Amino acid sequence: MSTPDPGWRLHHVAHVVDDLDAAIDELAPLWGLELEIRETLDAQRVEAAMLRRGDVRVELIAPTDPESGVARFLESRGPGFHHVAYSVADVAETLSELSERGAELIDERPRPGLGGHLVAFVHPRSGGGVLTELVED
Amino acid sequence: MSTPDPGWRLHHVAHVVDDLDAAIDELAPLWGLELEIRETLDAQRVEAAMLRRGDVRVELIAPTDPESGVARFLESRGPGFHHVAYSVADVAETLSELSERGAELIDERPRPGLGGHLVAFVHPRSGGGVLTELVED
Numbered sequence: 001m002s003t004p005d006p007g008w009r010l011h012h013v014a015h016v017v018d019d020l021d022a023a024i025d026e027l028a029p030l031w032g033l034e035l036e037i038r039e040t041l042d043a044q045r046v047e048a049a050m051l052r053r054g055d056v057r058v059e060l061i062a063p064t065d066p067e068s069g070v071a072r073f074l075e076s077r078g079p080g081f082h083h084v085a086y087s088v089a090d091v092a093e094t095l096s097e098l099s100e101r102g103a104e105l106i107d108e109r110p111r112p113g114l115g116g117h118l119v120a121f122v123h124p125r126s127g128g129g130v131l132t133e134l135v136e137d
Numbered sequence: 138m139s140t141p142d143p144g145w146r147l148h149h150v151a152h153v154v155d156d157l158d159a160a161i162d163e164l165a166p167l168w169g170l171e172l173e174i175r176e177t178l179d180a181q182r183v184e185a186a187m188l189r190r191g192d193v194r195v196e197l198i199a200p201t202d203p204e205s206g207v208a209r210f211l212e213s214r215g216p217g218f219h220h221v222a223y224s225v226a227d228v229a230e231t232l233s234e235l236s237e238r239g240a241e242l243i244d245e246r247p248r249p250g251l252g253g254h255l256v257a258f259v260h261p262r263s264g265g266g267v268l269t270e271l272v273e274d
Contacts, residue, residue, distance in 0.1 A: 008191030010147035013221045015265045027265050030238050054145030056223050060265070080266030081218045084150045086193050101167050128152045128164050128197070129217030 011087035011135045012050065012057035016070055017079050020047050020062040027051065033058060037115045046070050048114050059085075059114065083121070085133035091118050094134050098122060110136065148224035148272045149187065149194035153207055154216050157184050157199040164188065170195060174252045183207050185251050196222075196251065220258070222270035228255050231271050235259060247273065 017023035024035060033051035040047045045068035051058045061082055063071035073082065088094045091110040099105055106121035113119030118136040126132075154160035157175075164170060170188035177184045182205035188195045198219055200208035210219065225231045228247040236242055243258035250256030255273040263269075 008193040010150065010193055013147065013150065013267070015267055017265060023265055030235070030240055030263060032234070056145040056147050058265075078266065080261065081221075084218075084221075097169070098167070103167055124217065126167060128154060128160055128195075129215065130150070130152055 007087075007089040009087045011085040011133075011137060012059050013084050014048075014059035014061055014082040014133075015080060016061050016063075016074050016077075016082040018062065018074065020049060020060055023060045023062070023079075024049055024051065027058065027060070031058075039114055040064065041114065043111075044068065044070065050114060083131040083133050085119070085135045087135050087137045089136070091120050091134045091136045095120055098126070102126075110134075144224075144226040146224040148222040148270075148274060149196050150221050151185075151196035151198055151219040151270075152217060153198050153200075153211050153214075153219040155199065155211065157186060157197055160197045160199070160216075161186055161188065164195065164197070168195075176251055177201065178251065180248075181205065181207065187251060220268040220270050222256070222272045224272050224274045226273070228257050228271045228273045232257055235263070239263075247271075 027033060028035060028051055033053045035049060036052045037050040045063060045065035046061050047064055049060045061070055063074060095105060103126040104123040106123050110118035110120050120134050122132045124131045161172060165188055170190045172186060173189045174187040182200060182202035183198050184201055186197045198207055200211060232242060240263040241260040243260050247255035247257050257271050259269045261268045
């Protein structure tokens with residue numbers, strides 16, 4: 001087991017929403033958040049926005065295809081929390097470390113995510129019921 | 138509307154769990170987290186632990202009374218995400234700011250939370266479906 005890594009940081013919390021524009025229009029002025037990134041992620045069939053205030057980042061995700069995983073998540077659980085993301089120095093190395101310890105990975109290797117960062121997801125079964133993303137930022 | 142506040146940071150994400158000891162024993166070695174605080178919060182009828190790796194803090198919360206709000210949450214939604222917490226310079230001032238903008242507050246004024254920090258909760262209806270805590274750390 002390695003020693004605690006001072007490089008780990010909370011990167012963002014992501015919410016799934018029905019309507020991305022409506023959610024941005026509601027949440028940004030209420031919380032004083034500014035729109036930093038807005039992109040369509042074709043592979044995930046979602047559109048996503050990153051809102052920010054200081055070091056608080058809130059990602060909003062809306063499905064672009066009613067058959068996508070995020071659309072099914074929204075249908076079964078309603079709008080709300082989707083995942084938490086930790087910023088780590090090296091996503092590939094962290095995946096190896098977690099895998100050696102028995103974590104159930106969704107992504108076996110890093111892939112491009114919002115804003116072009118390398119990311120990978122770990123299954124909620126290994127996160128105390130919480131879907132967890134690793135981000136190389 | 139005020140300008141973005143560089144002092145805002147993601148402070149922690151909290152998971153609700155059935156069994157606090159079992160959750161600590163599972164998650165701490167898997168993620169390389171260290172136990173930083175463990176307390177019983179009588180007013181909320183929960184026991185809570187703060188785990189940490191670098192600047193990533195994961196709070197685990199388990200009910201101590203089957204009639205508590207957290208027990209009902211666990212019964213209806215199962216273990217998993219409970220709330221996200223933002224660290225702000227002044228919780229009372231942030232509550233005023235949010236209230237002026239129409240946010241629905243759970244705590245009208247700051248109260249002591251885990252580790253003795255002043256905290257206050259904002260209703261999920263004002264957080265895009267996500268229960269949000271403000272922490273003065």
